Amino acid sequence: MIVERVQAGSVLQQAYGAARELARRGVTEGARVAVDTADSAAVLTWLLGADLLGAATLVVEPSWAPREREAVFEDARPDVVVTGGAEPTGERIAPAGDEDTLFYLPTTSGSSGRPKVLARTRGSWSRSFAALGRFPEPGPVFIPGPLSSSLFLFGALHAVWGGQEPRLSSRFTPEEACDGVTAVHLVPAMLAKLLAVLERRPDLRESCALRTVVCGGAHVGEELRARFSLLLPHAELVEYYGSAEHSLIAIRRGEDGLRVVPGVETDIRDGVLWVRSPLSFSGYLRGGVRDPAPEWSTVDDLARFTGAGALEVLGRAGTMVSSGGKLVPAEEVEAVLRGVPGVVDVLVTGTPHATLGAVVTAVVEGTPLLRELRAAARAGLEPGKRPRRWVITDALPRTASGKVRRS
Numbered sequence: 001m002i003v004e005r006v007q008a009g010s011v012l013q014q015a016y017g018a019a020r021e022l023a024r025r026g027v028t029e030g031a032r033v034a035v036d037t038a039d040s041a042a043v044l045t046w047l048l049g050a051d052l053l054g055a056a057t058l059v060v061e062p063s064w065a066p067r068e069r070e071a072v073f074e075d076a077r078p079d080v081v082v083t084g085g086a087e088p089t090g091e092r093i094a095p096a097g098d099e100d101t102l103f104y105l106p107t108t109s110g111s112s113g114r115p116k117v118l119a120r121t122r123g124s125w126s127r128s129f130a131a132l133g134r135f136p137e138p139g140p141v142f143i144p145g146p147l148s149s150s151l152f153l154f155g156a157l158h159a160v161w162g163g164q165e166p167r168l169s170s171r172f173t174p175e176e177a178c179d180g181v182t183a184v185h186l187v188p189a190m191l192a193k194l195l196a197v198l199e200r201r202p203d204l205r206e207s208c209a210l211r212t213v214v215c216g217g218a219h220v221g222e223e224l225r226a227r228f229s230l231l232l233p234h235a236e237l238v239e240y241y242g243s244a245e246h247s248l249i250a251i252r253r254g255e256d257g258l259r260v261v262p263g264v265e266t267d268i269r270d271g272v273l274w275v276r277s278p279l280s281f282s283g284y285l286r287g288g289v290r291d292p293a294p295e296w297s298t299v300d301d302l303a304r305f306t307g308a309g310a311l312e313v314l315g316r317a318g319t320m321v322s323s324g325g326k327l328v329p330a331e332e333v334e335a336v337l338r339g340v341p342g343v344v345d346v347l348v349t350g351t352p353h354a355t356l357g358a359v360v361t362a363v364v365e366g367t368p369l370l371r372e373l374r375a376a377a378r379a380g381l382e383p384g385k386r387p388r389r390w391v392i393t394d395a396l397p398r399t400a401s402g403k404v405r406r407s
Contacts, residue, residue: 011048011160013088014041018049020093021086027079029054029096032105034078036060040168042085043147044156047104049086054097055079056119058105061148068115075117076105077288099123105285106150108244117285118244124279125154128247129161131261131279132238137211139182140165144172144190145402150244151217155185158214172402174198178208187217187402188338189345189365192224196341198231210235216242217403219313219331220252223339223376241313243299247279250311257310266303267296272317273303302329319406321350323358326384333360333387336380342368345396347404351389362387365396 027033033050035043035057047057058076060069097103103122107115135141141159143166145152159166167181172190174197186194191213198205213228213235220239228237239252249266250258260266264277274296283292302314315331322328330348337346344366350358364373370390377386397405 010088011044011165013090014045014086015048015052016091016093017088018045018086019052020049020089020091022046022049022053022055022080022082023093025080025082027053027055029101031055031079032058032076034058034060034073034076034081036081036083037085038062038146038148038170039085040143040147040152040156040170043153044160044166044168045086046082047147047153047157048160051103051122052093052095054095054101056102056105058107058117059148059153061107062146064115071114072107072117075285075287077285097122099126102282104150104153106244106281118281119283119285119290120247120281124247124281125157126161127263128154128242128279129158131248131251132158132214132240134162135159135164135183135212136236137182138164139209139211140167140180142167142169142177142181142184144169144177144184144186146170149399149402151187151402152185154216154247155214158185159183175204178204178210180209182209183212183214184210185214185216188215188220188224188335189218189404190402191215191220191228192338192344192366195224195227195231196344199227199341205231208232212236212238214238214240216240219335221335221337221339221380223336223380225339227339241311243301245281245293245297245299246275246277247281249273249275249277250313257306257308258313259309260311266311268303268305271302271304271314272298273301273313274298319349321348321358321360323350323353323360323384324356328360328385333362333377333381333385336376337362337364337373337387340368340372340376342366342372345404347396347406348387349406359388360385361389361391363391363393363396365393368392 035046104120143156147153156166174194241250242248252258267274283290314329319330333348334346347363351361353359
């Protein structure tokens with residue numbers, strides 16, 4: 001149980017209080033709890049309390065449309081819905097369940113637009129935390145996003161698992177990432193914002209106590225990685241690749257590229273990555289009934305292995321741009337452009353063209369210079385992959401985890 005890693009303090013007392021309240025409402029081992037609040041501290045409290053009882057938690061996403069919420073609740077069939085917070089208590093509760101107990105019900109969008117409800121065991125995430133390892137230095141871990149996002153919930157529970165205090169925030173501010181915290185879980189767009197501020201503020205670079213930056217959700221390009229090394233020379237950048245279905249698949253530390261997590265099996269079939277893993281989900285909930293997950297599964301990511309054995313993820317098959325007979329992986333282009341100064345994030349897509357079918361088009365959030373974007377494209381991409389059209393915007397639409405909402 002993750003809460004067993006907490007030695008003392010308010011997090012433990014809040015978790016016991018939540019467990020007491022849930023037990024009063026009839027929650028027992030195997031039950032399902034829906035947490036309907038935007039308060040990250042309350043979400044964490046209820047989840048840890050439910051986990052103590054051996055119950056699984058669904059975290060409601062505030063931005064769901066009524067039809068999405070209805071569909072999720074129809075599939076998850078929660079026994080109890082909680083809002084607000086719970087009163088803390090020092091009275092301990094004997095934990096229930098084991099590593100195979102379901103503890104979390106994440107959701108992910110399906111091709112039809114109807115969210116899918118996944119089932120995850122404790123062991124699938126505790127083994128993922130172990131693969132990442134503990135933080136080398138004690139101190140608060142900054143979690144700069146809502147816990148309705150599985151990416152940030154994963155970060156908060158990784159901090160708890162490692163015996164550290166998660167410092168929760170509903171949004172990302174670069175200054176807070178340097179305010180006495182030693183680690184942070186974020187996405188590449190947030191990393192780009194942090195580095196942009198550090199470039200402008202030598203005083204913040206001097207005082208920044210970060211020693212570990214854990215980055216997921218998208219590929220970190222080499223230019224962004226080089227800026228990180230220059231601006232945060234005493235910190236380690238840990239990049240991971242995974243999905244809601246598979247948890248961690250590969251981790252990158254240093255210059256060796258993404259390396260498949262020990263125990264995870266991969267197979268590339270017609271360019272598509274398939275995974276068999278003890279870290280994977282246990283199935284989908286449909287109408288309250290769990291359909292077991294297949295032995296091998298895929299989220300349709302295109303990938304390949306380098307000669308040195310590193311995993312290269314090219315992005316979802318659905319994001320490929322077909323231009324003049326050439327298939328261009330959108331995420332490869334995005335990773336190159338994301339390292340340009342002034343860029344917050346990038347979305348690459350295809351826009352119609354009379355003879356080529358489509359041309360590679362970059363929609364760039366931020367204030368970069370066009371000549372620097374083109375120079376980065378020339379330096380990092382072969383000619384057929386370079387954007388032909390450029391659009392600069394103040395803000396790209398985003399998911400709860402802070403990733404660009406491609407749809």
